[in-house]
Amino acid sequence: MASQYTQDTPEAALLVAYANGDVSAGRLLINRLAPRLFAYASRVLGNTAEAEDAVQDVMVKLWQTAPDWQQGQAQVSTWAYRVMVNQCTDRLRRRNTRAQVTIDSIAEPIATLASAVETMTQTDRADALQAALGTLPDRQRQAVVLRHLEGLSNPEIAQAMDIGVEAVESLTARGKRALRAALQGRKEELGYDD
């Protein structure tokens, strides 16, 4: 059954096939969407279990939406990112309500990480960036991750976050400034100089 689809088969076509009872099309959609959604959720939420729950919720919503999906209404991946952004926003809001996370409280692990690292490997750099991402306000973090790590275009991010393109540009620009500030003073440890 899976052989009738190629890498070029549009996601919308796969979703319609799934809605018509083709499980193999659904599994292909999982292979295409889940890793990207999981990476995004992990980076934004910083918690694997919570990221898995968020991705599962998004995929369940996608299967529920499948019978009513109309080709051409939106890209499936854009729709999925949009639902995922809302998922993450809700979870971060609940988390912030439960325990007010302050910049001070999350600055500590960054300092610990930075001081522990003498020679940054690729892995260390990725970890340092992840730690710095954790210091950003939620919306800036979401925009920066979507733009610079997930590779979405600004219009796609605008759709996913339900904001204008200019707002996306503003969020990503401020997010990058905040990242630079968070990483400032640790350049030698990160392996680069001015």
Added chain:
Amino acid sequence: MTIKQSEDQALDVLFEAAKNKSPTPSDAFLARLANDADTMVPDVGPGALARQSAPPEKTRVFASLKTLFTASGLSGAAALGVWIGLVMPDIVTTLSPLPGDAVALSAFLPGADLSSLSE
């Protein structure tokens, strides 16, 4: 390792490193998602159509009962008539318009009146 680059370029180096170390979902988690997809797939196959077009169980039971009562009612009435004719022939005679008249079976057959005219 020292990289002499601008801050933006240095940030891009970090982004690139992070992209290469993208968090990946576990096989167990992907299997969980696949199980969800299998469970929730809409049932639109030929079997589902047949199940949709088949009448509900209650309707079929009522239809069977109706057929049973109809058939048993007709045969019951016929049996009752035969029984009355055998056991109480007087009643049948009393009910006929002319007591003592015999009624030929041919009177109830189609075309019997025409054949009597030709005689």
